[in-house]
Amino acid sequence: MSLERARRVLVxxxxxxxxGRLCEVLTLTGAFPFRALVHSAASAWRxxxxxxxxxxxxxxxxxxxxxxxxxxxxxxxxxWGDHAVMQRGLENLLRxxxxxGVRRFVHISSVAVYGNHPPADSVSExxxxxxxxxxxGNEKLEQERRVLRHWKRHGLNAVILRPPNVYGPYAPFTVNxxxxxxxxxxxxxxxxxxxxxxxxxxxxxxxxxxxxWKPEAVGEVFFVTxxxxxxxxxxxxxxxxxxxxxxxxxxxxxxxxxxQEHILRDSLRALPHVLADRDLRHVLAxxxxxxxxxxxxxxxxxxxxxxxxxxxxxxxxxxQRVQRNGAGERQFxxxxxxxxxxxxxxxxxxxxxxxxxxxxxxxxxxxxxxLTEQWLRHAGIIARDGVPxxxxxxxxx
Amino acid sequence: xxxxxxxxxxxxxxxxxxITGTAHLxxxxxxADVELTALSDTNPxxxxxxxxxxxxxxxxxxxxxxxxxxxxxxILALPNHLHTPVGVEFLSRGIHVLSEKPLATTRDxxxxxxxxxxSTRAVLAVGLVTRFFPSTELxxxxxxxxxxxxxxxxxxxxxTAGGWAALSGYTLARSTSGxxxxxxxxxxxxxRMIYLFGDVEVIGHCDDSRGxxxxxxxxxFAATVRGRxxxxxxxxSKTHQLGNRLRIVGEHGVLEVAEGQTRSVTHIPAxxxxxxxxxxxxxxxxxxxxxxxxxQLEDFVRAILTGAPPMVDGxxxxxxxxxxxxxxxxxTPLHEPWSEATLERLSMAAPARG
Numbered sequence: 001m002s003l004e005r006a007r008r009v010l011v012x013x014x015x016x017x018x019x020g021r022l023c024e025v026l027t028l029t030g031a032f033p034f035r036a037l038v039h040s041a042a043s044a045w046r047x048x049x050x051x052x053x054x055x056x057x058x059x060x061x062x063x064x065x066x067x068x069x070x071x072x073x074x075x076x077x078x079x080w081g082d083h084a085v086m087q088r089g090l091e092n093l094l095r096x097x098x099x100x101g102v103r104r105f106v107h108i109s110s111v112a113v114y115g116n117h118p119p120a121d122s123v124s125e126x127x128x129x130x131x132x133x134x135x136x137g138n139e140k141l142e143q144e145r146r147v148l149r150h151w152k153r154h155g156l157n158a159v160i161l162r163p164p165n166v167y168g169p170y171a172p173f174t175v176n177x178x179x180x181x182x183x184x185x186x187x188x189x190x191x192x193x194x195x196x197x198x199x200x201x202x203x204x205x206x207x208x209x210x211x212x213w214k215p216e217a218v219g220e221v222f223f224v225t226x227x228x229x230x231x232x233x234x235x236x237x238x239x240x241x242x243x244x245x246x247x248x249x250x251x252x253x254x255x256x257x258x259x260q261e262h263i264l265r266d267s268l269r270a271l272p273h274v275l276a277d278r279d280l281r282h283v284l285a286x287x288x289x290x291x292x293x294x295x296x297x298x299x300x301x302x303x304x305x306x307x308x309x310x311x312x313x314x315x316x317x318x319x320q321r322v323q324r325n326g327a328g329e330r331q332f333x334x335x336x337x338x339x340x341x342x343x344x345x346x347x348x349x350x351x352x353x354x355x356x357x358x359x360x361x362x363x364x365x366x367x368x369x370x371l372t373e374q375w376l377r378h379a380g381i382i383a384r385d386g387v388p389x390x391x392x393x394x395x396x397x
Numbered sequence: 398x399x400x401x402x403x404x405x406x407x408x409x410x411x412x413x414x415x416i417t418g419t420a421h422l423x424x425x426x427x428x429a430d431v432e433l434t435a436l437s438d439t440n441p442x443x444x445x446x447x448x449x450x451x452x453x454x455x456x457x458x459x460x461x462x463x464x465x466x467x468x469x470x471x472i473l474a475l476p477n478h479l480h481t482p483v484g485v486e487f488l489s490r491g492i493h494v495l496s497e498k499p500l501a502t503t504r505d506x507x508x509x510x511x512x513x514x515x516s517t518r519a520v521l522a523v524g525l526v527t528r529f530f531p532s533t534e535l536x537x538x539x540x541x542x543x544x545x546x547x548x549x550x551x552x553x554x555x556x557t558a559g560g561w562a563a564l565s566g567y568t569l570a571r572s573t574s575g576x577x578x579x580x581x582x583x584x585x586x587x588x589r590m591i592y593l594f595g596d597v598e599v600i601g602h603c604d605d606s607r608g609x610x611x612x613x614x615x616x617x618f619a620a621t622v623r624g625r626x627x628x629x630x631x632x633x634s635k636t637h638q639l640g641n642r643l644r645i646v647g648e649h650g651v652l653e654v655a656e657g658q659t660r661s662v663t664h665i666p667a668x669x670x671x672x673x674x675x676x677x678x679x680x681x682x683x684x685x686x687x688x689x690x691x692x693q694l695e696d697f698v699r700a701i702l703t704g705a706p707p708m709v710d711g712x713x714x715x716x717x718x719x720x721x722x723x724x725x726x727x728x729t730p731l732h733e734p735w736s737e738a739t740l741e742r743l744s745m746a747a748p749a750r751g
């Protein structure tokens with residue numbers, strides 16, 4: 001596809017936050033006619049505000065995917081889910097695209113293909129990505145390889161976009177950050193000096209629109225980021241100001257490392273807490289063999305000497321940790337997503353997207369944050385002017 | 398005694414979507430006053446599933462017309478745009494109808510249904526089930542007594558990110574649902590608001606529909622209560638969580654009813670020191686929540702057997718439809734700068750139209 005306008009674009013993941021915004025922009029600007037692939041009607045309200053062409057179906061259902069692709073000559077793939085959706089669903093979509101002569105396939109990947117410790121040279125897309133300990137990133141990497149295989153073997157005109165943290169109205173990143181700042185699960189680590197790697201959702205949408213028709217895009221992988229390099233310190237501080245709370249600052253050395261998981265020991269320790277649940281025991285007691293086993297186990301346990309019973313209790317429950325008075329320093333865990341992400345020292349650059357796609361990132365960070373704030377107030381996630389937040393329990397004067 | 402010599406009302410359920418599976422069918426099967434004699438849906442797989450799930454006999458049919466010979470009354474749980482054509486067919490044959498809310502998609506359609514019911518003296522009831530919550534009656538009694546003093550304003554919010562969805566997805570098109578969040582989530586409150594405050598007037602309404610069904614709406618209403626003007630705001634959302642409660646502000650305090658607070662209401666006196674949970678003396682005990690769909694069905698049957706009006710009849714059910722129509726007529730676009738401010742710049746990224 002050259003400069004020709006796509007007759008119809010299929011948008012998968014149309015009910016997600018990027019897909020929802022893409023559908024809004026496509027409708028309100030008339031940029032391309034499109035069809036929205038929807039998995040569930042329950043989550044389709046945002047895009048149902050427009051008189052849309054819907055296809056309802058599951059990406060793992062080959063026939064449903066074929067039907068959805070029929071009549072479309074371009075695809076923007078935004079849907080995500082479990083491993084089956086990520087890989088088998090994508091494979092179905094790629095095959096349908098090849099079979100039905102789709103002329104442009106825009107796949108939305110992620111900078112997560114480099115994991116939480118990207119190599120220093122991943123400033124540009126030329127840096128090779130390898131599997132890491134980040135499951136989501138590995139899924140995305142496998143997807144990229146799948147897409148590129150279809151480009152090389154079947155001539156599918158594929159483009160891969162790698163956004164970093166996408167923020168803005170409806171963005172899970174934005175809402176999570178606000179919520180975790182409020183619940184004090186997030187701190188600024190080591191001064192928050194590393195780049196946050198952000199892209200405002202509308203800037204990403206601009207890149208998608210360009211990737212749908214620019215001839216230079218085919219077979220290429222692009223980072224899509226905001227031009228301004230915003231540090232974690234600024235990002236967290238700006239969101240904390242919206243939430244109206246102070247954020248703690250910690251040194252990386254003070255972070256609590258993730259506890260090594262021991263499947264057997266931890267399961268045994270979790271079991272008494274689970275079984276202590278009265279409702280669960282009530283349900284389990286409907287199974288005669290469980291009823292019998294519980295009685296036998298209880299009789300056996302009661303027959304043991306007191307000290308043995310205490311020993312078993314202690315080893316199953318583990319030591320009880322109570323925060324002592326005065327020792328109330330808040331702990332932050334190094335495996336918390338928004339803390340681990342602050343270790344990423346690389347600022348991915350969208351120079352290539354600027355050169356080949358003509359990507360301009362039309363919305364500045366300041367404007368983006370203003371628009372995000374307006375939406376957060378509208379959605380009641382932060383206090384609306386003069387109106388308390390939902391659940392705040394305050395009575396108006 | 399009913400036609401056919403049966404002591405129980407022979408009941409059909411027309412439309413077997415989500416609400417039938419979770420509410421109407423269990424209510425019908427557990428009610429001693431009705432005998433379920435027909436179950437109709439155009440989706441044979443859904444019918445087979447429900448038949449097997451409840452061990453039903455050969456009562457299913459794909460075409461609702463087949464049910465007409467076998468029933469005295471029906472529950473209509475079809476997509477909203479089908480309530481009128483199908484309901485009129487049943488009512489014209491003297492078959493009583495309990496229609497899911499909203500009664501119809503327009504005021505004219507409501508009138509057709511009411512006319513058909515009047516002409517054959519069939520009962521037309523509307524499934525506005527929240528009227529059966531003890532908290533609804535309790536709220537009405539409390540705002541009529543001096544507890545709150547002069548009423549100053551009311552405020553209702555209900556919002557969920559997505560949430561309940563019709564199996565067929567009919568709620569996502571105006572042609573089949575008659576509206577968006579105002580109809581899908583708001584019908585119950587529009588009805589309760591009229592019940593609580595009398596006839597209300599729409600002062601203003603804005604929503605985010607752009608040719609489809611609105612996902613967010615904000616409406617301002619005015620009522621006259623005890624000779625004084627009372628204004629209130631109703632905010633609804635299908636894209637995000639809201640406070641999910643009704644708040645009525647009076648000169649002496651505030652009355653709050655949270656969504657799902659079926660048995661009691663909360664009173665916060667103006668001095669704000671305490672919150673009082675108020676229940677009616679005859680309220681069901683905690684932990685023994687009645688099945689309100691069963692109460693609704695039994696009320697419908699009582700209306701059939703005694704000739705007394707049902708809790709919500711066709712005329713009352715028409716009022717909330719008429720009110721929604723007034724809202725849509727007054728609709729202005731919801732101001733969404735986050736959606737519109739950047740569009741012109743983004744449109745530059747598309748190829749020039751050739």
